[in-house]
Amino acid sequence: MTNSYKEITEDLQDIIEQIYKQEEFDRLLAYGRGLFSGLIEPVIVDKEAELDLDRLEFTDEAYQMLSKYLLKNRELKQVVVAKPCDTRAIAFYISENIIARDNLIVVGINGCPGIKDNTACDECDSKNPVIADYTAGNLMPEDEFAKDKSDLKYLLSEENQVTRKNHYTKEFMRCTQCYACRDACPVCYCDHCFVESNQPVWLEAGSGPEEDMVFHLMRTMHMPGRCVNCGACEMACPEGIEMRSLTSHLYHQAREYFDFRPGLAVDQKSLFSDYNEEDPEPGFLQQEGD
Amino acid sequence: MAESKEVAKKEEFEPKIIAFLCNWCSYAAADLAGSSRLQYPTNIRAVRIPCTGRLNPLIVIKTLKKGADGILVSGCHPGDCHYIDGNYYARRRFIMLKELLEYAGVEPERLNFTWCSAAEGRRFASVVRQVVDRVKSVGPWDGYLSADLMEDFIPEAGNPGCTEPDDKGGVIDDQFI
Numbered sequence: 001m002t003n004s005y006k007e008i009t010e011d012l013q014d015i016i017e018q019i020y021k022q023e024e025f026d027r028l029l030a031y032g033r034g035l036f037s038g039l040i041e042p043v044i045v046d047k048e049a050e051l052d053l054d055r056l057e058f059t060d061e062a063y064q065m066l067s068k069y070l071l072k073n074r075e076l077k078q079v080v081v082a083k084p085c086d087t088r089a090i091a092f093y094i095s096e097n098i099i100a101r102d103n104l105i106v107v108g109i110n111g112c113p114g115i116k117d118n119t120a121c122d123e124c125d126s127k128n129p130v131i132a133d134y135t136a137g138n139l140m141p142e143d144e145f146a147k148d149k150s151d152l153k154y155l156l157s158e159e160n161q162v163t164r165k166n167h168y169t170k171e172f173m174r175c176t177q178c179y180a181c182r183d184a185c186p187v188c189y190c191d192h193c194f195v196e197s198n199q200p201v202w203l204e205a206g207s208g209p210e211e212d213m214v215f216h217l218m219r220t221m222h223m224p225g226r227c228v229n230c231g232a233c234e235m236a237c238p239e240g241i242e243m244r245s246l247t248s249h250l251y252h253q254a255r256e257y258f259d260f261r262p263g264l265a266v267d268q269k270s271l272f273s274d275y276n277e278e279d280p281e282p283g284f285l286q287q288e289g290d
Numbered sequence: 291m292a293e294s295k296e297v298a299k300k301e302e303f304e305p306k307i308i309a310f311l312c313n314w315c316s317y318a319a320a321d322l323a324g325s326s327r328l329q330y331p332t333n334i335r336a337v338r339i340p341c342t343g344r345l346n347p348l349i350v351i352k353t354l355k356k357g358a359d360g361i362l363v364s365g366c367h368p369g370d371c372h373y374i375d376g377n378y379y380a381r382r383r384f385i386m387l388k389e390l391l392e393y394a395g396v397e398p399e400r401l402n403f404t405w406c407s408a409a410e411g412r413r414f415a416s417v418v419r420q421v422v423d424r425v426k427s428v429g430p431w432d433g434y435l436s437a438d439l440m441e442d443f444i445p446e447a448g449n450p451g452c453t454e455p456d457d458k459g460g461v462i463d464d465q466f467i
């Protein structure tokens with residue numbers, strides 16, 4: 001069973017109070033009610049500043065990935081409230097030497113109840129934190145969420161190629177190339193992104209339907225071995241474009257071919273920086289008799 | 291446009307295939323095929339790369355965008371890489387790239403990956419024949435966008451997402467969204 005939002009909120013408030021008393025740190029990243037908007041938003045406070053504990057909250061609107069917010073100030077010691085998908089992104093940062101483990105105090109959320117309107121939560125295969133120093137809520141038994149691909153009906157997985165091509169053409173035509181999907185993604189952290197690169201030029205100036213498609217193919221090609229299937233990209237898109245089915249497809253295929261899922265351990269090698277001599281060769285040209 | 295495609299198919303269209311060949315094995319195999327005077331179709335345009343591990347998958351995406359009908363990537367056999375394990379890394383990338391492009395609507399026949407050693411001139415010629423047959427079987431490549439949907443697309447209007455709505459409230463939006 002997943003935990004209720006109320007239980008998690010209460011636990012979080014206790015834990016953070018305790019952390020304030022016991023731990024040395026510079027900054028806290030948590031979710032809370034916005035003072036003006038009344039919505040759930042990231043609450044970022046320095047240790048010296050005063051924190052109103054009752055303001056902290058965790059609800060089904062906490063869709064922001066606080067892991068991404070860690071990247072701005074990597075040199076500070078930060079306390080972060082992390083959903084299980086966030087903890088996977090954090091494990092990925094540590095494995096890639098983006099952030100030092102010593103600079104983090106992770107408050108993980110056990111048995112994550114999911115986020116409203118996020119399709120990723122329906123196919124979530126890790127609802128407990130991967131790394132955590134403190135945890136809120138009760139652990140969820142592994143067998144309640146460990147799914148394999150056959151249980152999942154992710155978008156279009158059953159359709160034929162022509163249907164999919166039509167679907168994506170139509171879908172990506174609405175893309176304005178605002179790159180919010182990239183900016184929201186916790187594992188997109190390159191200083192120099194291919195979309196802005198002009199040496200070489202990957203995306204040509206002036207967008208059009210075909211450039212939109214190329215942008216999405218290139219973005220997706222950067223994702224296998226990194227995408228933790230959190231759904232932040234889709235939640236961020238102002239046009240409501242469903243682009244996660246592409247990354248999700250590769251996520252499931254990588255799991256099938258290489259038994260690989262990103263961000264499960266801090267000493268894991270990324271998909272593309274590792275190999276196995278026994279890797280399969282699906283669809284490779286076979287040796288014909290010479 | 292549909293008509294010209296039909297005509298092209300009928301008249302045995304000659305595909306343009308970009309072949310990315312590793313300097314140490316497959317490019318040498320192509321050389322050997324040439325110097326042994328083996329006959330094979332002239333549809334491939336060879337691009338010499340230092341190692342298949344150096345081939346950025348984005349280059350393949352862009353090559354198709356620029357109008358190639360098919361792709362061939364060939365390197366040293368697993369275990370024989372000049373740089374020890376470049377082709378093992380490349381293999382994983384190919385598999386994921388192939389998965390992605392096929393999922394988004396590129397026919398599998400256009401994406402060809404194989405291994406060819408420097409001594410396999412014969413095999414190289416037979417691979418090229420095989421690849422040309424495969425690409426011919428699916429016809430000319432008309433881009434990542436679905437041709438059916440694009441027939442009504444008005445190029446002057448640019449990207450639907452970026453255009454100002456016109457007085458009818460957005461022609462493109464009505465058609466596609």
Ligand code: SF4
Binds near residue numbers: 086230
């Ligand atoms: S993807 Fe999983 S861990 Fe992330 S919010 Fe949804 S249910 Fe929670």
Ligand code: SF4
Binds near residue numbers: 234
């Ligand atoms: S690509 Fe989307 S689903 Fe994958 S990690 Fe990034 S934001 Fe999450």
Ligand code: SF4
Binds near residue numbers: 174240241
């Ligand atoms: S967020 Fe949506 S509109 Fe913006 S670049 Fe991504 S897919 Fe396109």
